[in-house]
Amino acid sequence: MSAVLNQAFNCPSVPPEVMDRLWEAGWRHFGESFFRYSVSENEQGAQTITPLRVDLEKFTLSKSQRRVLKKNADLHCEFAPAQLSEEARTMFQRHKARFKDNVPDDLGTFLSCDPATVPCPNHECRVHLGAELVALSYLDLGECSTSAVYGMFEPAQSWRSLGIYTMLREIEFTQARSCRYYYPGYATREPSAYDYKKQLRGLEMLDWESGLWDVYRSQPEAKP
Numbered sequence: 001m002s003a004v005l006n007q008a009f010n011c012p013s014v015p016p017e018v019m020d021r022l023w024e025a026g027w028r029h030f031g032e033s034f035f036r037y038s039v040s041e042n043e044q045g046a047q048t049i050t051p052l053r054v055d056l057e058k059f060t061l062s063k064s065q066r067r068v069l070k071k072n073a074d075l076h077c078e079f080a081p082a083q084l085s086e087e088a089r090t091m092f093q094r095h096k097a098r099f100k101d102n103v104p105d106d107l108g109t110f111l112s113c114d115p116a117t118v119p120c121p122n123h124e125c126r127v128h129l130g131a132e133l134v135a136l137s138y139l140d141l142g143e144c145s146t147s148a149v150y151g152m153f154e155p156a157q158s159w160r161s162l163g164i165y166t167m168l169r170e171i172e173f174t175q176a177r178s179c180r181y182y183y184p185g186y187a188t189r190e191p192s193a194y195d196y197k198k199q200l201r202g203l204e205m206l207d208w209e210s211g212l213w214d215v216y217r218s219q220p221e222a223k224p
Contacts (some may be wrong), residue, residue: 005038005208012112014119020142023183024213026051026206028147031112032119038208040188048189051206053145053213054182056175058202065168065199068161075127075134075160077169081116082124082138084108091136095152110150111138122149125166125173129157137166139173145181146174164196171200 012032014022022029026036028051040047061069084107092107104110112118120140127135137151148170153162167184174182187194197203203216 005036007037008033008035010034012119016120016141016143019120019140019147020145023053023142023145023147023181025211026208028185029119030110030149031108031115034119044190047192050187050189052184052187052197052200052216053204053206054171054184054200055202055204056171056180056182059171059175059182060201061168062199062201065164068164069168072160072162072165075129075165077125077127077166079123079125079139079173082111082122084111084113084115087133088124088136091133091154092152094155098155098158107150107152123173125151125169127153127162127166127169134160135162135166137170139170141177142179145179145183146170146177147183148185167197167200 010032011034022034027034028036036051038049040049089107096103111122115122115124115138120142122138122140125135125137125139126133132154134157135151135153138149140147140149148167151163151166153160153166171182184197184200185194187197198216198218204213205216206213
């Protein structure tokens with residue numbers, strides 16, 4: 001794009017139908033802080049941010065996603081209004097040890113003090129193995145779409161691909177609400193830890209310059 005985009009604002013309350021329009025324009029939020037940006041810097045250099053969404057009329061499960069659901073058939077999943085609980089905070093501390101760059105101190109970086117309603121309706125996806133809570137993710141609820149905020153899981157259960165599992169359950173929940181779109185969040189045009197989002201069928205990407213969504217196309221490989 002011709003210019004780097006970096007915008008932000010704060011708002012404590014946004015109606016669901018307005019959230020739909022914000023997500024459509026590439027906005028995301030952590031708590032009351034809304035933002036959208038087109039470039040991210042890390043130790044690998046500058047990366048191009050790509051907002052993603054899934055057109056649920058075109059979504060189907062891939063073979064690998066079916067395998068993820070099958071190997072987690074022993075888990076129990078439920079959705080409920082989100083809470084910033086002590087149980088969630090302590091899981092976050094264990095989960096964040098998996099990362100090296102831009103690691104936040106606390107789960108409150110991503111959620112408001114009242115995440116169920118501020119700044120918009122939000123449900124948490126709670127995943128249990130027996131009595132043990134093994135994964136949590138947070139999903140904003142719009143009128144015609146939903147948007148993933150954050151997901152985490154117990155590192156000892158990493159073999160289960162719980163990040164993908166909760167994302168698939170969020171999609172299922174979104175479909176049950178008769179919503180058209182699911183926003184899995186930002187990814188990058190370059191390879192990154194968020195590439196698992198690019199495997200979703202029905203995926204679209206936002207062109208920052210035109211403001212239009214189109215079928216997702218992977219970054220072409222550089223010529224030698």
